[in-house]
Amino acid sequence: MNAVMKHDPANEWREELVALLPRLRRYAVSLTGTLHDGEDLLHSTIERALTKFDQFTQGTDLDRWLFRIAKNLWLDEIRSRKVRGETDKPENPKDEPWIDGENQATAAVGLSELGTLLSQMQEDHREILLLVVVEGYSYREAADQLSLPVGTVMSRLARARSKLTELSAKARQQNENVVPFGRGRER
Template sequence: MRDAFERDLIASLPKLRRFALSLCRRGDVADDLVQTTVERAVASRTSFDPATRLEPWLFRILRNAWIDQTRRTATRGTEIDVADAPDAATVDGPRVTEATLMLRKTEAALATLPDEQREVIVLVCVEEMSYAEAAEVLGIPKGTVMSRLARGRAALAEKLGIG
């Protein structure tokens, strides 16, 4: 039988993958980041305080793994994956088409924001973390989270023509 740590870790996997995708924008790299996060979490399980929520702790591990990977990649130079190809998506109906186009436009606009704003928007708006939890994950004060979120939302609205 699984304990609460394992259950919560497994339940967090979809959110971890979404956050990983928001950081690296590549599915294969996101999967590797999630795997690294799980490995580090299991290895450091004794340092987790069960009186706190597991997700912010996992998101912090994932973000640190991303920073580590980015630093390693910078020393290796540019890598190109020749297998990358746009996915052919079939769309059924005008509402689905409109929603898909808006989502793509939003993702593209989000990708143009500075990392600091994008990370806060993803943690608070997509992953539904509190300001305090996002601050803990990012290692910044709660007020900084709030100001980055306000600036990020305004910039995103302007880029989407809705602000």
């Protein structure tokens, strides 16, 4: 038996794909605004990636390729829903991903509030916040990912942050338990 392991690009690709699943899931849920749709989008994205493996260029960023697939699939779904006359609002608010279970509530203080605020934002604002703030992409990387000029990414991010701050202030006025984005709880 040969002691030297063979280089298997397909196996390396699958391992990298599995490692990217949590990020891809966060992206899908953020893009769709609901856990149910996000999970469906995640599954569709993985299925598409597996069937189109031969179109992936080795040496390029797999995460960008997967995020692009997810975005294109979601845009197709939105168009399809418009044709069918469906809305993008969940019928049951318990299906929202931002409502934590009792066991997770203390560990995720602020996360559910942030999720609620994000779900009230426009899709392009949610998407840019996710890429730059959550995933840590540079403006250039986000611009490449979204096929936008860097200036557009910067202005959208500024508007998204401003809108998030505005929504946070409104929520705080309505409910003392909602913490403004970027600030700790008052004691």
